[in-house]
Amino acid sequence: MSKMSIEKKGQGDLRRYTFNGETMGTRYNAQCYAERDLDPSPLAAELEMAVQGVDQEMSNWKANSDLTRLNNAPVDVWVPIPGNLATVLARAAEIGCETGNAFNVGVGDLVDQWGFGPQGTGQPDMSDLSSRRTRMPVGEMLEIDIARSRARKRAPLALDLCGIAKGFGVDELGRVMDRSGIRSWLVGIDGEMRAKGTKPLGASWTLAIERPEYDCRDAFAVIEITDVAIATSGDYRHWSEYQGMRISHTMDPRTGAPLSNGVASVTVLAATCMNADAYATALMVLGDERGVQFARRKGLDALFLVREGKGLRATGTGCFARESQVA
Incomplete structure (x- = not known):
């Protein structure tokens, strides 16, 4: 509270x-x-x-947040999201494109694996090194429809909005x-x-x-x-x-x-x-x-x-x- x-x-x-x-x-x-x-x-x-x-709307630490709901949604399914969340995701994708993927909100699984996220342990999990690959730009993995306040993942994706x-x-x-x-x-x-x-x-x-x-x-x-x-x-x-x-x-x-x-x-x-x-x-x-x-x-x-x-x-x-x- x-x-x-x-x-x-x-x-x-x-x-x-x-x-x-x-x-x-x-x-x-x-x-x-x-x-x-x-x-x-x-x-x-x-x-x-x-x-x-x-x-x-935007916390990945809350099990019932809109972001968590989007993270847990199946691929290729449109998910209704609040307009503010759609706006932030769209701007994140734009800045990712501008900066050559230096800014990427699709690193939620990496944050967890290195111990910093809600699923992390506080220490790096070195058991799955293969998953620590470079991340595609979010704009290539997430479709955002601001007009209809919805989003659709094109691939498995764990979003983390801590940087925005x-x-x-x-x-x-x-x-x-x-x-x-x-x-x-x-x-x-x-x-x-x-x-x-x-x-x-x-x-x-x-x-x-x-x-x-x-x-x-x-x-x-x-x-x-x-x-x-x-x-x-x-x-x-x-x-x-x-x-x-x-x-x-x-x-x-x-x-x-x-x-x-x-x-x-x-x-x-x-x-x-x-x-x-x-x-x-x-x-x-x-x-x-x-x-x-x-x-x-x-x-x-x-x-x-x-x-x-x-x-x-x-x-x-x-x-x-x-x-x-x-x-």
Whole structure:
């Protein structure tokens, strides 16, 4: 059962309202500036409903979710799915195509076999090496009919939306704020965030980009944002150890194995958090050189932090270009 809290704090003519609760195995949070006579209870209920709706549709950890139902469906059978799920699957397929299959939501079985998924044991299952083959692009294995809100698998497929669903959930929180007529807000799930407007007196929203360390939390940089989303993909929060080596939870669909290319984290700014979330994962997989090249061609604002010995090398594109340095 999710727990939700609300806090109100005065700020001149406006009041700051904060909301938070549990979702998707982590927490969501939202804050906004609105009139002092705002009743926060209906807004809190809508925010809660939005994130829980995304979780119920897109979680592969819930046995009764819409995604699990699609995963369990036979091949070549049309499966009715919610419109939001159809939209996310279609966008995932598009980004997979753009990135040369660096982003692929069809790696659910790999995630399980390497110990990170709902069917995993926390340790790699080395009994079936033959199944760890490269993954075909999702667009070649899944047919999505957005107009009719349905999908059909063309081959056995285990979908995992961990690289895009949280971002979409953040966008849903933002849509709740917009529908409520609020013009100044910051919403997030875990480290994926989206902001609109400014604080009173025109101050931007200030966020820290985390330094990718395994055993401590520290800021690498501080960024001011408004009217944009930000997401970070990294190897330092979700990992396991096998035969003395750290194994990343991010799978490389081109090799069928956990990612191992020296990139510690990638942070991306984008118009939507769904896009920022997916592109951050894709750039992690593409790696330092190809990822930077893709980000520049695509016009993405991206910050790459790469492990070099005991330090980090930062390479940025777009607004992060000035961050390029050894840290």
